[in-house]
Amino acid sequence: MAALSNILAVEFKKSEQLSMTKSLSEYISTSYAEHPDTYQDDFRVLDELRADIVSLEPHQNALNRLLKYHAQLVFIGSKFPIDTGIEFPWALVNSTDKKMHSFRNMYYERACVCFNIGAMYSQLGNNENRGTPEGLKRAYAYFQNAAGSFQHLRDAIIPELRIAPTVDISAAALTVFIQLMLAQAQECFWQKGALDQIKDGLISKLAGKVADYYDAAFEGATHSTMSVLFSSAWTSQMQAKAFHFNAVAHYRKACECISQNKYGEEIARLQTAERLVNCGLELQRNLKETVVSDLRSLQTAIHRNLSRAEKDNDIIYLEPIPAEASLAAIGRADMSKPIIVPEISNPVPLMNEHNMLLGVPLFSRLVPFAVHQAASVYTERKERIVKEDIGGKFDELTGVCYSQMQALNLPGSLQALDQPVGLPPALLQNIDDITATGGVRALHEMLETVKTLSRQNGAILDEIFEALQQEANEDETMRKRYQGRWNRPTSASLTVTFVEQGRKHRDTLETARKSDQIVQNKLDTLLSTWGRSLELLSSGKVEVERAVPNSTNAPGSSDPEIVDDLKMLLEEVDQMIKARRIKLEEIKRIADEDDIGPSLVAITNKLTATSSAVKIEPAHFEALFQEQLKKYDGYKRLVKEETATQEDLLMAIQASEIPALLLETNKAFVASRRSNAVVHQREMALQNLEAAYQKYKAILANFKEGLQFHRDFEKILVRLRDNCRDYFFARKMEAKDYLS
Numbered sequence: 001m002a003a004l005s006n007i008l009a010v011e012f013k014k015s016e017q018l019s020m021t022k023s024l025s026e027y028i029s030t031s032y033a034e035h036p037d038t039y040q041d042d043f044r045v046l047d048e049l050r051a052d053i054v055s056l057e058p059h060q061n062a063l064n065r066l067l068k069y070h071a072q073l074v075f076i077g078s079k080f081p082i083d084t085g086i087e088f089p090w091a092l093v094n095s096t097d098k099k100m101h102s103f104r105n106m107y108y109e110r111a112c113v114c115f116n117i118g119a120m121y122s123q124l125g126n127n128e129n130r131g132t133p134e135g136l137k138r139a140y141a142y143f144q145n146a147a148g149s150f151q152h153l154r155d156a157i158i159p160e161l162r163i164a165p166t167v168d169i170s171a172a173a174l175t176v177f178i179q180l181m182l183a184q185a186q187e188c189f190w191q192k193g194a195l196d197q198i199k200d201g202l203i204s205k206l207a208g209k210v211a212d213y214y215d216a217a218f219e220g221a222t223h224s225t226m227s228v229l230f231s232s233a234w235t236s237q238m239q240a241k242a243f244h245f246n247a248v249a250h251y252r253k254a255c256e257c258i259s260q261n262k263y264g265e266e267i268a269r270l271q272t273a274e275r276l277v278n279c280g281l282e283l284q285r286n287l288k289e290t291v292v293s294d295l296r297s298l299q300t301a302i303h304r305n306l307s308r309a310e311k312d313n314d315i316i317y318l319e320p321i322p323a324e325a326s327l328a329a330i331g332r333a334d335m336s337k338p339i340i341v342p343e344i345s346n347p348v349p350l351m352n353e354h355n356m357l358l359g360v361p362l363f364s365r366l367v368p369f370a371v372h373q374a375a376s377v378y379t380e381r382k383e384r385i386v387k388e389d390i391g392g393k394f395d396e397l398t399g400v401c402y403s404q405m406q407a408l409n410l411p412g413s414l415q416a417l418d419q420p421v422g423l424p425p426a427l428l429q430n431i432d433d434i435t436a437t438g439g440v441r442a443l444h445e446m447l448e449t450v451k452t453l454s455r456q457n458g459a460i461l462d463e464i465f466e467a468l469q470q471e472a473n474e475d476e477t478m479r480k481r482y483q484g485r486w487n488r489p490t491s492a493s494l495t496v497t498f499v500e501q502g503r504k505h506r507d508t509l510e511t512a513r514k515s516d517q518i519v520q521n522k523l524d525t526l527l528s529t530w531g532r533s534l535e536l537l538s539s540g541k542v543e544v545e546r547a548v549p550n551s552t553n554a555p556g557s558s559d560p561e562i563v564d565d566l567k568m569l570l571e572e573v574d575q576m577i578k579a580r581r582i583k584l585e586e587i588k589r590i591a592d593e594d595d596i597g598p599s600l601v602a603i604t605n606k607l608t609a610t611s612s613a614v615k616i617e618p619a620h621f622e623a624l625f626q627e628q629l630k631k632y633d634g635y636k637r638l639v640k641e642e643t644a645t646q647e648d649l650l651m652a653i654q655a656s657e658i659p660a661l662l663l664e665t666n667k668a669f670v671a672s673r674r675s676n677a678v679v680h681q682r683e684m685a686l687q688n689l690e691a692a693y694q695k696y697k698a699i700l701a702n703f704k705e706g707l708q709f710h711r712d713f714e715k716i717l718v719r720l721r722d723n724c725r726d727y728f729f730a731r732k733m734e735a736k737d738y739l740s
Contacts, residue, residue, distance in 0.1 A: 005126050005288075005290065006288060006290035006291045006293075006294055007125075007126055007184045007187070008122075008126075008180060008184070008234060008237060008238075009058075009119075009122045009125070009126035010093065010118065010119040010122040010123070010146070010177060011093050011094055011119060012056050012093070012119050012120070013090050013091060013092070013093050013112050013115055013116055013119070013168070014090070014091040014095070014098070015053075015054050015088075015089055015090050015091070015100075015112070016054065016089045016100060017050075017051055017054055018050065018086070018087075018088070018089070019047050019050075020043070020046055020047060020050065020084075020086050021043040021044075021046075021047055023084050023085040023086045024036075024039075024043065024046075024080065024084060024086075025039075025043065026085070027080060027081075027084045027085070028366070032366060032367065034366070038365075039362075039363060039365075039366075042362040042363050045362060046072060046076075046362055049065070049068060049069040049072060050069060052065045052069070053065055053066055053069050053113060053116070056116065056120065058120065058123035058124055058126075058127055059124075060124070062120060063117070063120045063121070063124065064357055066113060066116055066117045066120060067117065067341075067343045067344070067347075067357060067358065068357060068358055068359060069113060070110065070113045070114060070117060070343075070344065070347070071343060071347035071348070071350070071351055071358045071361075072361065072362055073106065073109060073110040073113060074110070074347050074348060075347070075348050075351065075361040075362065075363075075364075076106075076361075076362060076363055077106060077107070077110070079363050079366045079367075080106065081106075082105055082106050082107055082162060083104045083105060083106070083719075083723070084104075084106065085104060086104060086106075086109075087102040087103065087104050088102060088103060088104075088105065088106075088108055088109040088112070089101070089102040090102075090108075090109075090112040090166075092166060092167065092168045092228070092229075093115070093119070093168040093229065094168075094229060094230075094231070101166050101730070101733050103163060103726050103729075104722070104726060105161065105162065105163055105726065107157060107160050107161050107162070108161060108163065108165075110157060111153055111157045111158060111161060111169050112169065114149060114152065114153040114157055114344065115149075115150070115153055115168070115169055117149045117344060118146045118147075118149030118150040118153065118177065118181075121142045121143070121145040121146035121149060121181075122142070122143065122146040122181060122184075124142045125138075125139040125140075125141075125142030125143045125146065125184065125185075125188075126139075128142065130188060130191060133192060133195065136188050136191055136192045136195070137188075137192070139184075139185075139188045140185050140188035140189055140192070140336075141339070143181045143182070143184045143185035143188065143336075144181070144182070144185045144336055144337060144338060144339040145339050145340075145341060146177075146181040147177075147178045147181035147182050147185065147336075147337075147338035147339070148338040148339040148340035148341065148344070149340065149344060150174045150177045150178045150181065150338075151174075151178050151338040151340065152340045152344055152345055153169065153174055154171050154174035154175065154178070156345075158170075158171060158174070162497070162723065162727075163723075163726050163727050163730045164489070164494055164727055164730040164731050165730070166730065166733060167225065167226075167228060167229060168229055170225075172220060172223065172225060172226060173220075173226060173229055175220055176217050176220040176221045176226065176229075176230070178338060179213050179214075179216040179217035179220065180213075180214075180217040180221075180238065181338075182213045182336045182337070182338070183210055183213030183214045183216075183238075183241065185336040186206065186209050186210045186213055186334070186335060186336040187210045187241075187245070189206060189335040189336060190203065190206040190207055190210055190245075190248075199256070200252045200253070200255040200256040200259075201252075201253070201256045202333060203248075203252045204248075204249045204250075204251075204252035204253040204256065204330055205249070205330065205331045205332055205333035206333050206335065207245045207246075207248035207249040207252060208245070208246070208249035208330045208331070208332050208333075209333060209334045209335070209336075210241070210245040210248075211241075211242045211243075211245035211246040211248075211249060212332065213336070214238050214239075214241040214242035214245065215242045217238045218235060218238035218239045218242055221234065221235050221238060222235050224482075224486075225486075225488055232286050233286050233287075233288075236283045236285075236286035236287055237286075237287055237288065237291055239280075239283060240280040240283045240284075240287055240291055240295065241280075241291070243276045243277065243279045243280035243283075243295075244276075244277065244280050244291075244294060244295055244298065246276050247272075247273040247274075247276035247277040247280070247298060247302065248273070248298065249330050250269040250270070250272045250273040250276065250330070251269070251270065251273040251298070251301065251302055251305070253269050253330055254266045254267075254269035254270045254273065254305065254309075255305075257269065262319075263309065263312065263313050263317040263319045264313065264317075264319035264320050264321045264322060265322060265327065266309050267306065267309045267310055267313060267321045268321050268322045268323070268327055269327065270302055270305055270306040270309055271306065271321075271324070272324050272327070273298075273302045274299070274302050274303065274306060275324075277295055277298050277299045277302060278299070280295045281295050281296070281299065343357065343358060348361065367597060367601065371597065371600040371601055371604055374600050374620075374621045375596065375597055375600060377621075377625070378596055378621070378625050378628065378629075381625065382591055382594060382629065382632070383591065385629065385632050385636075386587055386588060386591045386632070389632075389639070390584065390587055390632070390635050390636065390638075390639060391584055391587075391588075393639040393643075394580050394581075394584055394639065394642065395698075397580070397639075397642055397646055398577055398580065400646070401573065401576075401577065401646055401650065402691075402694050404650050426690075427686065427689060427690070428541060430537065430689070430690070430693040431537055431540065431541050431544060433693075433697075434534075434537045434538055434693065434696065435538070435540070437700060439534065439537070439538035439696075440527070440531075440534050440535065440538055441538075442700070443523055443696070443699060443700065443703065446700075446703035446704075446706075446707060447519075447520060447523060447703065449707060450516055450519075450703060450706045450707060450710060451516070453707070453710035453711065453714065454509070454512070454513055454516060454710055457509055457714055457717055458509060460714070460717040460718065460721055461502060461505060461506055461509065461717060463721065464498070464502050464717075464720060464721050465502055467724060467725075467728060468491075468495055468498060468499065468502070468724065471491055471495075471727075471728055471731060472490075472491035472492065472495070474735075475488075475490065475491045475731070475735075476491075478735065491731075494727070494731075498720070498723070498724055498727070501720055502720065505713075505716065505717060505720070508713070509713070512706070512709060512710070512713070515706070516706055519699060519702040519703060519706060522695075522698075522699050522702070523699055526692075526696065526699060530688070530691065530692035530695055530696075533688045533689050533691070533692035534692050534696060536689065537689060537692060537693060537696075544689070547685065572649055573649060573650075576642075576645065576646065576649060580642060583638065587632075590631075591632075594628070594631070596624065596628050599624055599628075600621060600624070603621060603624060604620075607620060
C-alpha cells in the first residue's frame with residue numbers, strides 16, 4: 001500500500017555499528033570502583049540491542065526493538081553521565097551524502113532513537129490498508145503515536161541535550177513532523193467518517209481541521225531553516241492537501257446548505273471549493289499521482305454540484321450569491337492528538353522479567369549516577385568541614401602555640417641544657433624529614449609547577465571564552481548577511497550554561513591565584529628570614545652538628561627545680577599537640593568511612609517509585625545532608641575546647657593565672673642561662689633550626705594543597721572545554737545545513 005499512498009511517511013535516521021563496552025567498562029572501573037567484568041552480560045546485551053536498531057524496516061518487530069533499546073537508554077541514563085566518551089554517529093534524515101554527525105552525548109543517541117520510533121509509527125501508518133475501517137483505525141492510532149513520539153522528543157529530550165541539536169531534531173523540525181502526523185491522523189478520522197456517512201456538517205468540520213494541520217506543517221516546512229529537510233515534493237503535498245481539505249470543508253458545508261434551504265450560500269461555498277481545488281492542482285507537477293487523483297475526483301464532484309446548484313438557483317430559487325469573504329467561518333472538530341505511549345514516556349516502571357517487550361533493566365546493580373553526584377556533593381561539604389572548620393583551626397592553634405614558644409626561646413633553651421653536645425633527637429628527625437621531602441629545592445620546584453598549572457588552567461579558560469565569542473560573532477555575521485534565512489537560535493540563548501560555568505571557574509581560579517601568591521610571599525619571607533637555617537638543615541646531619549655550638553665545658557648552671565617545672569609544662573604542650581593530631585586523624589578516618597550511599601539510594605527509589613521521568617538533583621538530598629553533617633558538630637565544639645586548653649597552658653608558661661613558682665619558671669630559667677654566651681648561642685641555633693623546620697613544613701603543606709587543587713581543577717576545565725567543542729561542531733554542521 002505504501003507505493004500507492006497519498007500520505008507522507010518519515011524516513012529513518014541512519015547510523016553505523018558501534019560498541020559501548022570499552023567506554024562503559026572504563027567508566028565503571030574509574031568512577032564506581034567496581035570491576036566491570038561483573039557486567040559482561042549487560043555490555044553484551046546492550047551492544048546487541050544497539051546493533052539491532054541500525055538497519056530497520058517498517059514492521060512491528062522493528063518497532064519493538066527500538067522501544068526496547070530506548071527503554072534501556074532511559075534507564076542507564078540514571079547510571080551514567082551524559083558523556084562517557086562514546087561517539088554516537090547519526091546522519092540527517094533524508095540525507096543523501098550519508099555524512100554522520102557524531103557527538104559524545106548519551107541524550108543525542110536517545111534523541112535519534114526516539115526520532116526513529118516516530119518515523120517507524122509513521123511508516124506503519126502509511127503501510128496500513130486505509131480502504132477498510134480496521135486499517136483506518138490502525139493508521140489513525142499510528143499517526144497519533146508518531147506525533148506523540150516527536151512531541152516527547154521535542155519537549156522532554158531535546159531540552160536536556162546540552163548541545164545544539166542537528167537541524168532534523170531541532171524544535172522547529174519536530175514541530176513540522178508533529179503537525180504533519182496530526183494532519184494525517186485527522187485525515188484518517190475524516191475518511192472513516194465519510195465511510196460511515198456521518199452528517200455533512202460534521203464532515204466539514206473534520207476536513208477543516210485536517211486543512212489546519214497541513215497548513216501549519218507547510219508553514220513550518222517552508223521556513224528558510226528547514227529547506228535542507230523538506231523537499232519541494234513534501235512541501236507541495238502539504239500545501240496541496242491544505243487546499244484539498246479546505247475545499248472539502250466548503251464542499252461538505254455546501255451539501256449541508258441544501259438541507260437548510262441556503263441555496264445562495266451553497267453556490268458560494270461550491271465556488272470557493274472550486275477555487276481551492278484548482279489551487280491544489282496547480283501544484284500537480286510536484287505531487288504524487290494519488291494526490292492528484294484525489295484532487296481531480298473532488299474537482300469533478302464540485303463541478304457537477306456547482307453546475308446543478310447554479311442552474312436550480314437561476315430557474316427556481318433566485319437567491320443572491322454572497323461573496324466568499326462574507327461567508328461564516330466553518331467550525332472545527334479536532335479528533336487527533338499526540339499520544340505518547342508509556343514505553344517511551346516512562347518505560348522504567350514497565351521493565352521487569354514479565355515484560356516480554358522491554359525486558360529487565362541493564363546495569364541495575366550500579367548506583368544511579370544522580371546518587372553518585374549527590375554523594376560527591378556531600379563528600380565535598382564533609383571534607384570542607386574536616387579540612388577548614390576542624391583541621392584548619394587545629395593548624396591555626398598549633399601555629400599560635402609554636403609562635404609563642406619561639407618568642408620564649410623554647411624548646412631550644414631546654415634542648416641546649418639537656419644535650420650540651422651533639423644534636424637532639426627531635427632535630428635529627430627534622431633533618432631526615434627535610435632530606436626526604438626535598439628541602440628548599442623542592443619548594444622552588446613546587447612553586448614553579450603551581451605557576452605552570454595555573455597558567456595552563458587560565459589558558460584553557462581563555463580558549464573556552466575566545467571560542468564562544470568567535471562562534472557568537474560568526475553567528476551574528478551570518479544572521480546579518482542572510483537575515484530572514486538565518487533564523488536558528490542565537491548563540492547567546494544556547495551558551496548561557498557554558499558562560500555561567502566559565503565565569504564561575506574564572507572566579508575560582510582568581511581566588512586560587514591569590515592564595516598561591518600568599519604562599520609565595522610566605523616562601524619569600526621564609527627564605528629571607530630562615531634561609532640560612534633551612535640550607536643548613538638541608539645539608540645533612542654532619543654539617544648541622546658542626547654548625548651548632550657545644551656547651552660541655554661552658555660555665556653557668558640552672559636551678560634543677562625550675563628546669564623540671566618548665567619541662568613539665570612543655571611536655572603538656574607536646575602531649576596536647578600530639579593528641580590534637582591523633583584526634584584529627586581519627587576524624588579523618590570517620591569521615592572516610594562516612595558513607596551515605598544507602599540513604600541516597602533509598603531516597604532516589606522513593607522519588608522514582610511512580611515515574612522514572614523524575615529528574616533527580618542534589619537538592620533532593622539537602623535535608624539528608626543537613627542531618628548527616630550534624631555528626632561533625634561535636635568536633636567543631638572540640639576545636640573551641642582545644643582553644644581554651646591551649647590558652648590556659650600558654651598562660652601557665654608566661655601569664656599570671658598559676659601559682660607564683662610557675663609564674664617565674666621560664667623567666668628564671670632564661671635568666672639563669674643568659675650569662676653563658678656559649679649556651680646562649682647553642683640555644684639560639686637549636687631554636688632557629690626548629691622554627692625554620694616548622695615554617696618549612698607549613699609551606700610544604702600549602703604547596704601540596706595548591707598542586708592538588710590545580711590538577712583537579714584542570715580536569716573540570718577540560719570537561720567544560722570538551723562540551724563546548726561538541727557544541728561548536730554541532731553549530732558548524734547546522735550552519736552548513738542552513739546554507740546547503
